[in-house]
Amino acid sequence: MSASPSAAPSADQLLVLLAVARTGRFTTAAQALGLTHTTVSRNIAALETALGGRLLLRGADGWALTPLGERAARAAEGVAAALERLTEGEGPTDPVTGVVRMTTTDGFAALIAAPAVAALREEHPHLTVEIVTLTRRAALHRTGVDIEVVVGTPQVNRGRSLRLGEYELGLYGSRSYLSRHGTPRSAAEAAEHGLVYFVDSMLQVDDLDLPRRLLPGMRDALTSTNVFVHVEATRAGAGLGILPCFVADRHPDLVRLLPEEVRDRLPYHAVVDPESWRRPAVAALLDELRRQMARQRGALEGLGVSQ
Template identity: 80%
Template sequence: MSPAGPDSARQPSPEHLLVLLEVARSGRYTTAAQALGLTHTTVARNIAALNRALGGRVLVRGADGWELTALGERAARAAEGVAQAMTTLVDGGAAADPVTGVVRMTTTDGFAAYLASPAVARLREEHPGLSVEIVTVTRRAAQHRSGVDVEVVVGTPQVNRGRAVQVAEYELGLYGARDYLARHGTPSSVAEASAHHLVYFVDSMLQVDDLDVPRRLLPGIQDALTSTNVFVHVEATRAGAGLGFLPCFMADRHPDLVRLLPDEVRDRLPYHAVVHPESWRRPAVAAVLAGLRAEAGRQREALLGRPPGAEGQDGAWRSRKE
């Protein structure tokens, strides 16, 4: 960059923009450095140079990593154009598949395993240049983007930045293992179920208010085994640790689990995808969202977890919140 005058001094380098784009996607200097084949120090120097060129900060440190400022979001949009132009150049000007690159997503364990995984597998058949990174976590949507393109959360998120779209709806119910019920009896009422012990999330670590359901529906029930991982809930219930409040699309896969009191102890919750402003423009992110919704449509019956005999009763089968 020539230092000839003030105008040229404020022209950001394409190289600096591409470094910013990688930091924005990962939220980490170290991760961006690894992806670009640079050192952490070089990444930091590029960001500092971009700050000087644009006359302000493009990144601020957030709770989970580096986040784009408003100025950084504008720079990231320009960086996406640079990246796309370079891809076209490398491909010899041919029309390249726009659904390419890495999409980073956070979601719950069950959604990741049974909806996101098959959705990505289908997408990659058509778009082999697509890669999806999934981090499993059960929490509220973050108020600021930190290296994540899509956050799939339980419930209806309240976000100041970004856009939320519902991608699925699922049912939760009370389950017991056949062997456990043979030993301890099958509850026929809420009062009898409350006398058993619960397998569920760790109450003190539960960040999603909408998931605090069984302790309200089963007043006085004591915890048997708690975990932050829903697969632990399923396996602990199968092992006879207690009664589990489980997603039906996970529990109904196991014939050794019996659903209990389906009319009294149930809840239906939405999955929402929160997409941050700078990610909406990426064709790869749009394709992943469409793929998730399509997969949810294919699995709708399993997600809703209707009890035996409820087929064809769409109008009558409602969640307690409706």
């Protein structure tokens, strides 16, 4: 049960909380703010007393915000933005400002999110986007993250889901590899080659099980949690890779194999925290991500590549 609020929270306490929320660590936040670990702890404790409840919970990846902590962090972002405007002089207020935190896959982060953020910052230079890359299903309890971009259709208990677009997975081999080992003419022949793909024991997304469904018996040659390792390993000839077409088709030394037999179309969904939906910066980034997905598809179709 929460205690009754006492003294009003201070701007300094809110900024300390914001630093901990962004880094997940008291020590890292202390270094960023030029404070000691003890001072950071004391500010967090005072803020919890002022607001009448816990703001942080220890998680596997560091400190995470509670629902009360999320509200306090939003207020802290407003304080930080106001201070930034004060130091830079008065002018028209841009609502698309502050820090938006998102998680997504490696390929989406590099080829969709990065150009989307670059385009958005041309009009909104006070926007900051923090991206953490991972491949997993949507978290049941998300703290400290505004947008989760996931593969497949998420089961959302808290938050809202928005479809951003879809992409295709295909089977690829490098030209040099195929000249040495031959080009498979069927799924059965492809299964005789080594596979470059995700580490099966660490794969959390059921929708990414294409090799098990369409190429049963294909043995692992090289596995990794990073899609760009898949691409470079396939280009180097480690085996045949199951790759996102929007990533692989950028490389002329890769050949798509058996496109009618070995293929899968998967959606990208954004799962958004309920309070984040009300932030103009989050809404603007979501719109730009959808536009960037459309541009990506248009660019590949312009090159004669089917997506």
